[in-house]
Amino acid sequence: MKIYKEKITFKSTAQVEFIDITDEVQQVVENSGIREGGVCVFLQHTTMGIIINHNESMLLQDFMRVLYHFAPIDERYSHDLFELKQTNKSDGRSNGHSHCKAMLLGTSVSIPIESGKIMLSDIQSILAVEFDGSRERDAIVHVTG
Amino acid sequence: MKIYKEKITFKSTAQVEFIDITDEVQQVVENSGIREGGVCVFLQHTTMGIIINHNESMLLQDFMRVLYHFAPIDERYSHDLFELKQTNKSDGRSNGHSHCKAMLLGTSVSIPIESGKIMLSDIQSILAVEFDGSRERDAIVHVTG
Amino acid sequence: MKIYKEKITFKSTAQVEFIDITDEVQQVVENSGIREGGVCVFLQHTTMGIIINHNESMLLQDFMRVLYHFAPIDERYSHDLFELKQTNKSDGRSNGHSHCKAMLLGTSVSIPIESGKIMLSDIQSILAVEFDGSRERDAIVHVTG
Numbered sequence: 001m002k003i004y005k006e007k008i009t010f011k012s013t014a015q016v017e018f019i020d021i022t023d024e025v026q027q028v029v030e031n032s033g034i035r036e037g038g039v040c041v042f043l044q045h046t047t048m049g050i051i052i053n054h055n056e057s058m059l060l061q062d063f064m065r066v067l068y069h070f071a072p073i074d075e076r077y078s079h080d081l082f083e084l085k086q087t088n089k090s091d092g093r094s095n096g097h098s099h100c101k102a103m104l105l106g107t108s109v110s111i112p113i114e115s116g117k118i119m120l121s122d123i124q125s126i127l128a129v130e131f132d133g134s135r136e137r138d139a140i141v142h143v144t145g
Numbered sequence: 146m147k148i149y150k151e152k153i154t155f156k157s158t159a160q161v162e163f164i165d166i167t168d169e170v171q172q173v174v175e176n177s178g179i180r181e182g183g184v185c186v187f188l189q190h191t192t193m194g195i196i197i198n199h200n201e202s203m204l205l206q207d208f209m210r211v212l213y214h215f216a217p218i219d220e221r222y223s224h225d226l227f228e229l230k231q232t233n234k235s236d237g238r239s240n241g242h243s244h245c246k247a248m249l250l251g252t253s254v255s256i257p258i259e260s261g262k263i264m265l266s267d268i269q270s271i272l273a274v275e276f277d278g279s280r281e282r283d284a285i286v287h288v289t290g
Numbered sequence: 291m292k293i294y295k296e297k298i299t300f301k302s303t304a305q306v307e308f309i310d311i312t313d314e315v316q317q318v319v320e321n322s323g324i325r326e327g328g329v330c331v332f333l334q335h336t337t338m339g340i341i342i343n344h345n346e347s348m349l350l351q352d353f354m355r356v357l358y359h360f361a362p363i364d365e366r367y368s369h370d371l372f373e374l375k376q377t378n379k380s381d382g383r384s385n386g387h388s389h390c391k392a393m394l395l396g397t398s399v400s401i402p403i404e405s406g407k408i409m410l411s412d413i414q415s416i417l418a419v420e421f422d423g424s425r426e427r428d429a430i431v432h433v434t435g
Contacts (some may be wrong), residue, residue: 001291005402005404046343046411052251058226059227059244062241066216079352099344103395104394104395106341109251109252110253111253112187114150119189142328145148198336203368204386207367249394257295257432
């Protein structure tokens with residue numbers, strides 16, 4: 001039994017964005033040399049979530065709209081007052097909604113590995129979901145097997 | 146330390162349905178011979194989710210109603226245009242909402258194992274949640290210990 | 291490779307409450323003696339969820355409001371009739387909404403461990419989210435490494 005861990009980095013280029021990190025995660029599994037086991041992809045962020053689904057741009061727009069109804073960007077979030085006080089930011093940008101959406105999606109996904117491949121079906125992708133970009137982000141890829 | 150993996154199959158009989166796979170998962174744990182460790186149940190699907198809660202039919206109806214408000218079946222999903230183009234389907238059936246609900250619930254659950262039993266309380270069940278049935282489905286049950 | 295498991299207990303003091311269990315989880319990791327690996331925190335409850343995010347009280351109020359819209363406490367839940375019948379409760383307290391919110395958040399979180407520390411960023415906390423308190427609760431902390 002072996003444990004292997006690597007941090008992957010990526011960049012969001014918009015405030016709200018789906019970033020496909022499937023290939024990067026698969027690469028770490030290959031780097032690990034582990035053929036049978038599992039991988040956990042973990043985010044050390046509070047305004048980004050992670051999911052597995054079909055990377056189809058119209059679908060991702062649909063999902064963003066649905067999430068917008070869940071936590072509208074133009075509602076008032078008390079957290080934004082907290083941020084304002086902490087940082088003396090004057091840009092007035094709200095990220096209360098970003099945290100709420102991130103909490104909904106969660107910080108990790110776990111996937112089995114077989115013959116050195118993460119066991120996703122053809123239309124499944126690992127998507128990091130940015131809710132407060134654009135910025136540098138990373139994820140911990142933790143392989144066991 | 147040992148790894149054991151088995152695919153379980155089941156069938157949904159309605160478009161939207163909760164399928165209790167607790168016994169099947171427990172059976173795989175028994176097949177594995179692993180007494181102490183953990184199990185991850187992973188779905189290779191994009192219009193099905195997985196949760197753990199009380200398998201009580203009225204509660205599950207409540208949850209379906211709540212999910213309906215989150216992603217109504219009768220709203221317009223751009224993804225449905227994509228599907229139409231890809232498949233030339235003329236049944237006009239929408240599954241944009243199915244993907245959205247699946248993304249919300251996630252593709253896996255993880256449960257510790259003690260003395261060969263998955264550590265669920267008496268009122269917890271593992272429920273695969275179909276959002277685009279009816280059809281044949283499966284889940285990968287990955288046991289480590 | 292080693293497996294270590296411990297149950298932590300805590301108390302909710304309100305019907306709806308976020309309970310920070312980060313220190314307790316870290317303590318179990320220390321008790322385990324495991325320096326490299328991963329931890330899974332699992333709830334054996336159906337009206338409590340678990341998330342990782344910023345433990346900032348105004349943010350948590352925001353999130354509770356958002357969850358309220360998702361599953362309002364003052365709507366009718368069929369499950370409440372079931373509960374009434376089972377228990378002959380006359381307090382009329384609804385917990386259908388509690389189950390729905392719990393299903394949304396999930397029953398476990400998984401986090402990598404490095405040099406004996408759970409790999410959370412400075413503003414990440416592990417939060418058990420009570421939706422049907424107040425009462426005694428517990429969580430299984432399962433460490434592998």
